[in-house]
Amino acid sequence: MDWLYALWPGLETTVGLLSLQPPGWGGNLLRGALASLQIALGAFALGLLIGTAGALGKLHGGPVTRDLLSVYTVVVRAVPELILILILYYAGTDLLNQALRALGQRPVEISGVVAGIAVLGIVQGAYATEVLRGAIQSVPRGQHEAARAYGMGAVQTFRRVTFPAMLPLALPGLSNLWLIATKDTALLAIVGFSELTLETRQAAGSTRAYFTFFLAAGALYLAMTLLSGRIFGWIEARYRRGQAAQ
Amino acid sequence: MTRQRIAEEVFVPHRIIMIALALGLVIWAALSLRWDWIPRYYDLALQGIWRTLWLLGLSCLIGFALAVPLGLAQAAGPRFLAAPARAFCTVIRGTPLLLQLWLIYFGVGSLFPQFPWIRESELWPYLRQAWPYALLALSLSFAGYEGEVLRGAFKSVGAGQLEAARSMGMGRIAIFRRIWFPQALQRALPTLGGETVLQLKATPLVATITVIEIYAVSSRVRQDTFIIYEPLLLLAVVYMVIAGLLALMFKLLEQRFNRGMLG
Numbered sequence: 001m002d003w004l005y006a007l008w009p010g011l012e013t014t015v016g017l018l019s020l021q022p023p024g025w026g027g028n029l030l031r032g033a034l035a036s037l038q039i040a041l042g043a044f045a046l047g048l049l050i051g052t053a054g055a056l057g058k059l060h061g062g063p064v065t066r067d068l069l070s071v072y073t074v075v076v077r078a079v080p081e082l083i084l085i086l087i088l089y090y091a092g093t094d095l096l097n098q099a100l101r102a103l104g105q106r107p108v109e110i111s112g113v114v115a116g117i118a119v120l121g122i123v124q125g126a127y128a129t130e131v132l133r134g135a136i137q138s139v140p141r142g143q144h145e146a147a148r149a150y151g152m153g154a155v156q157t158f159r160r161v162t163f164p165a166m167l168p169l170a171l172p173g174l175s176n177l178w179l180i181a182t183k184d185t186a187l188l189a190i191v192g193f194s195e196l197t198l199e200t201r202q203a204a205g206s207t208r209a210y211f212t213f214f215l216a217a218g219a220l221y222l223a224m225t226l227l228s229g230r231i232f233g234w235i236e237a238r239y240r241r242g243q244a245a246q
Numbered sequence: 247m248t249r250q251r252i253a254e255e256v257f258v259p260h261r262i263i264m265i266a267l268a269l270g271l272v273i274w275a276a277l278s279l280r281w282d283w284i285p286r287y288y289d290l291a292l293q294g295i296w297r298t299l300w301l302l303g304l305s306c307l308i309g310f311a312l313a314v315p316l317g318l319a320q321a322a323g324p325r326f327l328a329a330p331a332r333a334f335c336t337v338i339r340g341t342p343l344l345l346q347l348w349l350i351y352f353g354v355g356s357l358f359p360q361f362p363w364i365r366e367s368e369l370w371p372y373l374r375q376a377w378p379y380a381l382l383a384l385s386l387s388f389a390g391y392e393g394e395v396l397r398g399a400f401k402s403v404g405a406g407q408l409e410a411a412r413s414m415g416m417g418r419i420a421i422f423r424r425i426w427f428p429q430a431l432q433r434a435l436p437t438l439g440g441e442t443v444l445q446l447k448a449t450p451l452v453a454t455i456t457v458i459e460i461y462a463v464s465s466r467v468r469q470d471t472f473i474i475y476e477p478l479l480l481l482a483v484v485y486m487v488i489a490g491l492l493a494l495m496f497k498l499l500e501q502r503f504n505r506g507m508l509g
Binding site for chain 2: 063064067068075077078079080081082083084086087090091179183184185186187189190197200201204208210211214215217218221222225226
């Protein structure tokens with residue numbers, strides 16, 4: 001290594017700053033990345049649940065359900081995520097504690113992870129509703145009708161016909177949503193939850209090595225998004241097996 | 247939409263009830279929440295809205311101007327131009343805007359004072375403020391997303407169109423300006439409208455590097471008066487109005503571009 005350090009004067013300090021042991025901040029960055037990943041996974045899963053319910057409600061629900069769901073998707077898609085996070089973060093904990101007090105319970109401290117997942121999940125749900133609705137709509141009607149004709153119930157039709165047929169159509173949109181989820185975790189830095197971006201800013205602030213740390217964090221995010229792009233590509237290829245190329 | 251269709255869509259029993267409930271909610275909010283702070287911050291809020299619109303407009307223009315060569319290089323450029331353009335779009339789309347913003351403001355900004363020729367140049371007074379960094383980060387981000395959109399749009403223009411133009415004896419620049427670009431733009435417009443709304447939703451992030459736009463005004467109200475929800479609710483309404491106006495603007499633009507088109 002010594003010849004490399006001699007060739008590149010600043011490298012030794014950079015390696016020292018990024019090392020995983022305490023004088024270096026690499027460990028903090030990795031912990032932050034793990035927290036980001038955890039929240040993104042939780043929010044994506046919650047978003048899929050809300051999105052499935054929302055898409056089915058928009059397609060098969062009554063007029064009231066449909067109008068309420070459009071209000072939800074329009075509001076979430078027009079208001080910045082940061083504002084939604086602040087409103088839900090403050091109002092959500094406040095309302096929950098008021099409800100608990102009314103029931104005679106003690107107020108609870110909501111952990112940052114739970115709040116983050118809940119808030120980002122609600123945002124993801126609105127986008128997932130639209131993605132899944134579009135995908136379900138592009139499954140040919142004849143397939144539903146055939147399933148009905150075989151005597152399948154609504155749940156069975158969805159599980160065995162609609163869902164497998166719409167999944168390849170929904171996957172590109174869902175992979176986009178996953179990328180948005182990973183990047184939106186950075187917004188939680190502003191409400192003070194220590195995920196990758198906030199850890200990076202703290203490391204950069206206390207060592208004054210802004211450039212090094214922000215570039216390192218960028219590389220970590222990029223690794224996450226590129227790797228998940230590969231994984232989604234693989235899943236998509238798997239689900240398109242046996243289908244005509246498009 | 248005709249007046250009759252509006253009447254048919256609105257005067258449905260459940261919609262009347264929902265509108266009444268929403269109005270009730272608005273009246274309740276107006277009466278029981280605190281709005282007495284508004285007069286004091288009125289001028290500041292107007293300045294904030296102006297700054298938001300200005301940042302949005304300028305960053306979209308600069309971003310679009312950068313995105314055209316980025317998209318063109320990826321769609322039809324030689325390899326040595328296509329590969330860096332592709333890498334730029336991947337990096338922008340793969341990292342959070344907040345991180346890009348902080349990298350440019352804190353990272354690049356902290357490098358500048360080390361160079362005497364920058365410190366002594368005409369640009370130095372501007373480089374000591376926050377808004378040039380905000381504008382740069384927002385523009386680069388918009389260029390990254392838009393470059394990807396335009397790549398698809400440039401590719402989707404049929405090869406026959408370009409061949410026909412060439413056989414008419416048009417030069418490269420004329421083909422691009424009169425055949426290729428207009429058709430690609432027409433196809434990219436719906437996505438462009440969506441991206442512009444996303445760009446609007448990205449602007450509050452610049453408040454973290456001390457640029458005073460409308461979100462920063464609301465957080466100042468929060469710090470001064472300890473009123474939490476009311477400024478945030480009002481802010482959500484402001485963003486929804488701007489997003490709605492943007493959507494309307496792009497709808498009109500699309501109609502204009504689609505004139506004379508079949509289907």
